[in-house]
Amino acid sequence: MASVQTRRGGARGAALRDLAGRWAFMAPAAALLGLTLAYPIFYTIQISFSELNLGTFQPDGFVGWDNYRTVIEDDRFWQALRVTAIYLVAALPLQIVLGFSIAWLINAEWQGRGVVRALFIIPMVVAPVVAGGVWRMILDPLWGLANHLIGLFGLGPVDWLGDPTLAMATVVIIDTWRWTPFVVLIATAAILALPKEVFEAADVDGANWWYKLRWIALPLLMPMIAATFVVRWLGAVKMFDIALAATGGGPGHATAVINLFIYDEAFRSLRFAESSAMAIIVLALTMILTGLFLLGARRLERRY
Amino acid sequence: MQSNHSGWRIDRRAALTAALALIAAAPALAQEGLGTAAAPVEVRMIANEAFARQWQTAMVPEFNKKFPHVKVTIDGVPYNELLAKSLLDVTGASPLYDVIIADDPWTPQLAQTGSLLDLKKDAAAWTDKDFDWDDFNAAPLAASSWNGVQYGVPLRSNMLLMFYNRTLYQKAGVPEPTPKLTWDEYMAQAPKLVQDTKGGGKPDAWAIGTYFMRDVLTPTIWQTILNSNGGQLLDKDMKPAFVTPDGIKALQTHIDLVKFAPPGAASHGFNESLQAFRQGQVATMFMWGSVFKGTAVDAATTTLKPEQVGIQVMPAGSKGPGAHRGIWSGVVSKKSKNPRAAFALLQWLSSKEGEKWHANTLGVFPARKSTLAAKPESDWLVPVYAALQQAYEAAQAGQMWRPRHPKSDAVQQALADETARAISGQATAEAALKAAAARIERVLR
Amino acid sequence: MSTQARSDERPTLGHRLRIAGGLFACAVFLFPVAWMVVTSFKMPRDIFTTPPKLFFTPTVDTYIQYFGHAEVMKRMANTVIVAFGSGLVSIVAGAMAGYALARLPIRGAPTIGVIILLSRGVPPIALAVPMFLVARKLGLTDQHITLILAYCTFLIPYVMWLMRGFFLSLPPELEESALLDGCSRFGAFFRIILPISMPGLVSTLIFCVILAWEELLFALVLTNRNATTIPVAIAGIAGDTVNGANWGALTAVGTLTVAPVVVFALAVQKWLIKGIADGAIKG
Structure with missing residues (x-):
């Protein structure tokens, strides 16, 4: 263990001080989050088991699992989970692979790379409403540039947003466009932090690029790949702004991800109790899956 | 939770008592609650962001020509979140907003919380004699009534x-x-x-x-x-x-x-x-x-x-x-500290005179039969008025x-x-x- | 080891291809942004044409209209305060927690770390209403500090986890030698670990500022007027139910909001490299 004791005398006091010093690192974050999140999470759980009085926004009578039953019996809830799963399975690996590859590309040393790196973050900064709208503008079969270009080759028009399968692909494309820059941003820092000496030594040994990638770069990057994945996963589970701006969850239910559904139920239908129950279910599912990812990540970290 | 619930009841009763007291005192103090140069009153309004700014910059100054001591502040909220935000506010112990601008289907949702003023009862004493309720087309007026109670007046008809x-x-x-x-x-x-x-x-x-x-x-x-x-x-x-x-x-x-x-x-x-x-x-x-x-x-x-x-x-x-x-109506929060000034604003904007100004200056559609029957200042409004009158019917x-x-x-x-x-x-x-x-x-x- | 020396070593075809590939990727990702900027100079009637108009009479009316608007500028200032405020608080608190997780074996800390991370699993929509109720009870609605605290709740877990990853990849000998030299833990962290982690720190800070910059839901629920941010204004323009969304205005305001963040990213660029150089010297 890394604990260091400076003097033998007063070891007990030093150990205590050391422990306090260690906890001091954890304390600000834990305290901030505890203070700001404890009540809201408690409230959400409480509401999910109650009827909500819209006159006070306080729980009005315990109803047991009723809200949960309502949610589970609602086929739209399952549909939304399915849609979310499809979106996550398609978008997450794509963004991680693309992000790390592009980070490697734009890290090539030349004068312009600082500017390229800075420009690359723009898709993340564009407000989702504007991003969704601009993409709609580009993809619309009537006045969109995309179909106009396809049309020059005698193809199309493709109904990017009106066809259920294509609409899902469109949402994945827009989301990937928006969030790959995040992966690039983090991956750039991770790649920059790689110890150059190891690669130079490998060069001297005449290792080929695949060997360097598979046996040197990948193991060194693994903690950051795992961390990026977990952060992106937690962000992606909550995605609804892009779907709302680009498709409104349609056509039909094709792109109605779970958080859009919760948003609709809470803010449009004012069914806060049911939406709280849904939020708790989603929280539980997210926790289980995140737990699995963390276990997997730890395994990977240990392996390399 | 139970105590909160009854707490709200008490609030409501208190507000009612206060309103009744005001009504009783109204004839004696005709200008009470509308502010003075030394002590202006404030009215805050929550509205659709789409027209909040237009109202703040064009409508409020016009209103202030008649009611110079009522300071009106309008906060705009994007349409999608306006109802939820209005509900959260109006149900609070001391709401921020005196006036809520509600879309067509929202009156029952806001009214069921028991936090809106009944305009024909609670505000009767403040209503001008020539404020002609019957001049409104029935359809737009009905947008802000529920279970026989008139909670609002139509302000932007569509x-x-x-x-x-x-x-x-x-x-x-x-x-x-x-x-x-x-x-x-x-x-x-x-x-x-x-x-x-x-x-x-x-x-x-x-x-x-x-x-x-x-x-x-x-x-x-x-x-x-x-x-x-x-x-x-x-x-x-x-x-x-x-x-x-x-x-x-x-x-x-x-x-x-x-x-x-x-x-x-x-x-x-x-x-x-x-x-x-x-x-x-x-x-x-x-x-x-x-x-x-x-x-x-x-x-x-x-x-x-x-x-x-x-x-x-x-x-x-x-x-x-x-x-x-699709009517936007103005309703008044029961817990408003300046209900009279809040109602004065709604009353002026939906009066024959106010509505005519509103329609001619800002192009907002009126709800009154008399406004629709009169010739609008802009020619393009003529066919629109005809279509509107038919549509109301x-x-x-x-x-x-x-x-x-x-x-x-x-x-x-x-x-x-x-x-x-x-x-x-x-x-x-x-x-x-x-x-x-x-x-x-x-x-x- | 200077960067110049390294690039001199291999001006190979592979290297050129890599640069070209990076530029190509950048062009692809920036195309929709370019379209946004082009659209912001169009009159509303020129935006939705068939075929799309590439040549049109440009107008800066929307910019003048919105840039001169006191409300927009105030909202921009609010956005800056809130984004950087929450970004800085989160980066400090989050990096410390991440360091504790990566390097300080304390009983219970990993559990707390995981709980903090898992708190991100709560759909934000569920949190917005209770947060508003709390803020109202404390008389804190419509204030910058409320938004900053709210944003910290979702930024800190991210910072913690990302920085943990960066700290893990540092050689442990660094702080061990510092501690042996008589540095306190805090001293070692702030003077040795943080400077060498600058690339990760800066990237994470950029990420935090962006997330807070574009956040809409909490800004909508928790603010009314004084602390309202730009995304709320954008949502308002997009949700114009009276005249239809004004896409000239939307893209103009969209362009305006992007600019400060890009400038910020460019300004902190050098720190990405500097950290490495410092680390190389000290390590």
């Missing part, structure tokens, strides 16, 4: 109307619509309105632009068709009543409209259909009347000229022409509005979901309506 592009009708050789035009006739004309105007070998103008995407306003299209055939979404007991041959036919008509709409129309809603019409790409548009100025008059936003654009009620069913109501006759219920938005959301499934071909009209009915029954249980 109706779902039929816009048409005269040039495209002429090119297609189709007679221009009249209020007598039926849905059957319109559907027979629609194929002719899909045309190749520039000789490019394929269609470049289509018949129809309107709501098709997954959106809460999309069901209003087939609901209007249903209403104009005498049908209703909910019966007297608030049970779904739309799974009928008429209901299925209405939704089917809405679905069939996609065939005569531009490519990609299945994902079009308010903004897209509006743009297509403004670009001269669709011959007809079922759309809110408020867009008329930007569609026919304002050269920065439209390619069309006023003389090219016609406007009238929606096509007729067996019971007459169709329309659908049609809406009143056929009860063409969204369900009046504290869970109105949940009902509308269910309709929107299932309508979207039907339009995208994921369900038949009948299956979608059955699913919607089952869900609505659950919501209203």
Whole structure:
């Protein structure tokens, strides 16, 4: 263990001080989050088991699992989970692979790379409403540039947003466009932090690029790949702004991800109790899956 | 929780007592509650961001000419979150807002919390003698009443109307619509309105632009068709009543409209259909009347000229022409500290004089019969007023509005979901309506 | 080891291809942004044309209209305060927690770390309403500090986890030698670990600022007027239910909001490299 004791005398006091010093690192974050999140999470759980009085926004009578039953019996809830799963399975690996590859590309040393790196973050900064709208503008079969270009080759028009399968692909494309820059941003820092000496030594040994990638770069990057994945996963589970701006969850239910559904139920239908129950279910599912990812990540970290 | 609940009761009683005390004292202190130069009163309003700024910069100064000591602050909130935010505020112990600007279906949802002033009772003493309630058209006034109580006054009226592009009708050789035009006739004309105007070998103008995407306003299209055939979404007991041959036919008509709409129309809603019409790409548009100025008059936003654009009620069913109501009303919070000043603002803006100013200066549509009968200052408003008056009457006759219920938005959301499934071909009209009915029954249980 | 020396070593074809590939990727990702900027100079009637108009009479009316608007500028200032405030608080608190997780074996800390991370699993929509109720009870609605605290709740877990990853990849000898030299833990962290982690720190800070910059839901619910941010204004323009969304205005305001963040990213660029150089010297 890394604990260091400076003097033998007063070891007990030093150990205590050391422990306090260690906890001091954890304390600000834990305290901030505890203070700001404890009540809201408690409230959400409480509401999910109650009827909500819209006159006070306080729980009005315990109803047991009723809200949960309502949610589970609602086929739209399952549909939304399915849609979310499809979106996550398609978008997450794509963004991680693309992000790390592009980070490697734009890290090539030349004068312009600082500017390229800075420009690359723009898709993340564009407000989702504007991003969704601009993409709609580009993809619309009537006045969109995309179909106009396809049309020059005698193809199309493709109904990017009106066809259920294509609409899902469109949402994945827009989301990937928006969030790959995040992966690039983090991956750039991770790649920059790689110890150059190891690669130079490998060069001297005449290792080929695949060997360097598979046996040197990948193991060194693994903690950051795992961390990026977990952060992106937690962000992606909550995605609804892009779907709302680009498709409104349609056509039909094709792109109605779970958080859009919760948003609709809470803010449009004012069914806060049911939406709280849904939020708790989603929280539980997210926790289980995140737990699995963390276990997997730890395994990977240990392996390399 | 129980204590909170009763706490609210006490608040309500206290507010009522206070209001009654004010009413009793009112004749003696005619200007009480309207502020003085030394001690102005403040009125805060929560409104749709779409018009909050326009009101703050243009309407408030005009109001202050008559009521100089009432300081009005208007906060704009984007439409999607306005109801939730209003509800959160009005139910608080000391709400920030004195006036809430509520969309058509929201009055029951706000009123059921017991936090709105009954204008005809609580504000009766503050009401001017010449404030003519009966001059309002019945349909817009009813938007802010619920269970027989008048909670608000109509401030910005809007109706779902039929816009048409005269040039495209002429090119297609189709007679221009009249209020007598039926849905059957319109559907027979629609194929002719899909045309190749520039000789490019394929269609470049289509018949129809309107709501098709997954959106809460999309069901209003087939609901209007249903209403104009005498049908209703909910019966007297608030049970779904739309799974009928008429209901299925209405939704089917809405679905069939996609065939005569531009490519990609299945994902079009308010903004897209509006743009297509403004670009001269669709011959007809079922759309809110408020867009008329930007569609026919304002050269920065439209390619069309006023003389090219016609406007009238929606096509007729067996019971007459169709329309659908969309009224923004002003309501007063019961816990407002300056209810009199808040009501003064609503009263002035909806009075004969205020409404006329509002319509002529800002182009906002009026609700009063007298305003609609008078000649507007701008010529482009003449056909709009005629269409509006007809639409109010049609809406009143056929009860063409969204369900009046504290869970109105949940009902509308269910309709929107299932309508979207039907339009995208994921369900038949009948299956979608059955699913919607089952869900609505659950919501209203 | 200077960067110049390294690039001199291999001006190979592979290297050129890599640069070209990076530029191509950048062009692809920036295309929709370019379209946004082009659209912001169009009059509303020129935006939705068939075929799309590439040549049009440009107008800066929308910019003048919105840039001169006191409300927009105030909202921009609010956005800056809130984004950087929450970004800085989160980066400090989060990096410390991440360091504890990566390097300080304390009983229970990993559990707390995981709980903090899992708190991100709560859909934000569910949190917005109770947070508003709390803020109202404390009389804190419509204030910058409320938004900053709210944003910290979702930024800190991210920072913690990302920085943990960066700290893990540092050689442990660094702080061990510092501690042996008599540095306190805090001293070692702030003077040795943080400077060498600059690339990760800066990237994470950029990420935090962006997330807070574009956040809409909490801003909508928790503010009314004084602390309202730009995304709320954008949502308002997009949700114009009276005249239809003004896409000229939307893209103009969209462009305006992007600019400060890009400038910020460019300004902190050098720290990405500097950290490495410092680390190389000290390590």
